[in-house]
Amino acid sequence: MTLRGTHLGRMRDRSFDTLVIGGGINGAVTAASLAGRGASVALIDRGDFASFTSETSSNLVWGGFKYLEGYELYLVWKLCRSRNRLFKAYPDNIKEIGFYAALDRKGPYPPWFAALGALAYWIIGLFGTRHPRLLSQNKIETEEPAIDTDTVRGGIEYYDGILVDNDARFVFSFVRSAIEAGAAVANYVELVSAERDGDHWKARLRDVDTGEEFTTAARTIVNATGPFVDALNSEWGVKTEHRIVYSKGIHLIVPRLTTRHHHKVLAFFDDTERLFYVIPMGRRSVIGTTDTRVNTPFTEVTDDDIEFLLEQINARMDLETPLTKADIISSRSGVRPLVVSTEGSDQTDVDWTKLSRKHVVEVDRDQHVVSIFGGKLTDCLNVGEEVADEIERLGIPLEKDLHNWYGEPAPATRKEFYRQARLMRLDALREKPETEPLTDRLWRRYGRRAFDMLEDIRRNPAMAEDIMGSADYLRAELYSAAESEMITKLEDFVRRRSKIELVVRDEAIESSPGLREVAQILFGDDAERRLAEYFGGKIPEASRSRGESSLHGRTVG
Numbered sequence: 001m002t003l004r005g006t007h008l009g010r011m012r013d014r015s016f017d018t019l020v021i022g023g024g025i026n027g028a029v030t031a032a033s034l035a036g037r038g039a040s041v042a043l044i045d046r047g048d049f050a051s052f053t054s055e056t057s058s059n060l061v062w063g064g065f066k067y068l069e070g071y072e073l074y075l076v077w078k079l080c081r082s083r084n085r086l087f088k089a090y091p092d093n094i095k096e097i098g099f100y101a102a103l104d105r106k107g108p109y110p111p112w113f114a115a116l117g118a119l120a121y122w123i124i125g126l127f128g129t130r131h132p133r134l135l136s137q138n139k140i141e142t143e144e145p146a147i148d149t150d151t152v153r154g155g156i157e158y159y160d161g162i163l164v165d166n167d168a169r170f171v172f173s174f175v176r177s178a179i180e181a182g183a184a185v186a187n188y189v190e191l192v193s194a195e196r197d198g199d200h201w202k203a204r205l206r207d208v209d210t211g212e213e214f215t216t217a218a219r220t221i222v223n224a225t226g227p228f229v230d231a232l233n234s235e236w237g238v239k240t241e242h243r244i245v246y247s248k249g250i251h252l253i254v255p256r257l258t259t260r261h262h263h264k265v266l267a268f269f270d271d272t273e274r275l276f277y278v279i280p281m282g283r284r285s286v287i288g289t290t291d292t293r294v295n296t297p298f299t300e301v302t303d304d305d306i307e308f309l310l311e312q313i314n315a316r317m318d319l320e321t322p323l324t325k326a327d328i329i330s331s332r333s334g335v336r337p338l339v340v341s342t343e344g345s346d347q348t349d350v351d352w353t354k355l356s357r358k359h360v361v362e363v364d365r366d367q368h369v370v371s372i373f374g375g376k377l378t379d380c381l382n383v384g385e386e387v388a389d390e391i392e393r394l395g396i397p398l399e400k401d402l403h404n405w406y407g408e409p410a411p412a413t414r415k416e417f418y419r420q421a422r423l424m425r426l427d428a429l430r431e432k433p434e435t436e437p438l439t440d441r442l443w444r445r446y447g448r449r450a451f452d453m454l455e456d457i458r459r460n461p462a463m464a465e466d467i468m469g470s471a472d473y474l475r476a477e478l479y480s481a482a483e484s485e486m487i488t489k490l491e492d493f494v495r496r497r498s499k500i501e502l503v504v505r506d507e508a509i510e511s512s513p514g515l516r517e518v519a520q521i522l523f524g525d526d527a528e529r530r531l532a533e534y535f536g537g538k539i540p541e542a543s544r545s546r547g548e549s550s551l552h553g554r555t556v557g
């Protein structure tokens with residue numbers, strides 16, 4: 001029985017304190033916080049976890065320096081506080097990073113004014129990062145020659161946080177916490193309908209993978225469907241004081257653009273005076289983002305989007321050759337669910353980019369529904385706590401919040417892992433230029449589960465081999481993922497549990513002989529079907545070859 005099969009079994013015809021609908025950051029954090037405090041919880045998503053908005057972010061954990069432009073001091077303070085808590089709780093997954101902003105003569109602010117803003121930001125952020133600094137044009141020229149300084153007046157450097165892996169993997173860490181705290185959790189399960197019956201909800205769910213329908217019951221529901229929150233509430237007749245509008249943002253992933261400071265985010269004002277960034281992602285750079293008003297949550301990267309971003313970047317960087325469409329390795333597009341009031345004006349006439357990025361948690365006490373509007377990855381701990389408070393007020397008893405439903409394992413556990421890895425000379429096994437030491441990578445990605453990988457590698461050195469060329473994934477990681485990461489489709493692994501699809505070109509994935517072995521480890525007898533599904537029916541030649549595996553002593557699970 002797969003992990004998903006077991007969890008589906010636990011959902012069928014059962015009754016829970018809370019059913020959480022939507023497995024993006026808000027649903028995942030809600031399930032982790034409620035289950036971690038003793039509630040019985042079911043969490044479903046009709047796609048994979050984090051397969052909608054939460055896989056399209058900039059991967060930044062930040063207080064929102066740019067929100068100071070709109071004088072949103074309280075929001076910035078709250079986000080900075082949340083950022084600082086995340087820094088403490090995830091020291092290996094979230095790293096402090098410099099934002100290196102070059103300010104153009106045509107830009108809206110002179111460097112001294114931006115530096116004052118950065119100082120205010122640092123103070124509002126309770127000194128949770130290194131202090132900001134003012135940069136002269138010369139300093140920028142020598143520190144990062146890739147920036148075109150011809151029209152630059154100077155700049156600033158301030159600090160925030162970045163997710164070292166990716167947003168979707170961060171979301172999954174909360175799903176995993178929920179599982180470990182006893183929640184019943186399943187991806188590819190859609191809510192078909194739900195009705196209030198006496199003191200509980202009866203929900204009809206559909207396994208999207210097999211088409212099977214079943215029922216489950218819950219005393220309360222959390223609507224964490226992100227951009228779909230209003231549609232679901234109106235189906236149930238839930239009335240709220242807020243609703244969602246959509247702002248589209250895109251990112252382009254390209255070969256590394258920076259020459260010296262690949263561990264910094266470069267920030268520029270675009271032609272519309274909006275900040276945009278060049279963000280490091282492994283050995284790649286990510287350019288983004290845009291902010292366009294749209295009427296649907298379903299968006300894609302258009303030629304106009306690409307043209308705009310390439311034009312902006314080429315005008316501000318001194319690249320050996322201008323960046324073109326052919327340089328784009330992958331792209332992503334998503335909508336920010338922004339909160340507006342349902343009362344009064346419909347707020348469609350306001351400046352879209354100036355709408356607040358705050359979140360709101362609302363409760364319908366008659367229906368026992370908690371709705372989450374908006375919210376950022378950065379705000380996730382606040383959301384988890386606020387939803388738990390509301391669920392408690394709806395009569396579900398929760399244990400005291402010991403703040404142990406999130407975060408990396410204790411420093412002593414980390415120390416022991418590093419000791420064991422050192423004794424077996426783990427880093428010497430796979431020394432590759434430009435890649436981080438294996439010990440750091442395994443600990444960051446898997447925490448306590450990484451101990452089992454050390455054991456697997458001790459038993460069989462082939463477990464320490466890279467499975468897909470440049471993708472930085474060991475065989476041991478795949479076996480662990482197959483058991484514990486609820487990977488239902490190949491895309492779940494390639495796009496969300498890992499960032500392979502973002503940083504490796506499609507052609508390289510298609511021609512990777514390791515992909516077949518990946519599918520075999522993840523899906524066993526179902527590998528062929530999952531490969532065909534991933535490639536839209538036609539499996540490329542390279543993935544067809546049935547390479548002999550050098551593995552012993554592990555069963556495919």
Ligand SMILES: Cc1cc2nc3c(=O)[nH]c(=O)nc-3n(C[C@H](O)[C@H](O)[C@H](O)COP(=O)(O)OP(=O)(O)OC[C@H]3O[C@@H](n4cnc5c(N)ncnc54)[C@H](O)[C@@H]3O)c2cc1C
Nearest residue numbers: 022024025026046053054057058060191226249376377378
């Ligand atoms: C371009 C861009 C850049 C961003 N950058 C950052 C950043 O750098 N830092 C930051 O902190 N935030 C950032 N954000 C904001 C952040 O990504 C989002 O606010 C957040 O991911 C929203 O999460 P969510 O859980 O509310 O929604 P989602 O992630 O969309 O999750 C909702 C889930 O509900 C599921 N669902 C819907 N209907 C049903 C149903 N009937 N049954 C079952 N499941 C259902 C969907 O499949 C979906 O997975 C960015 C957003 C965008 C668009």
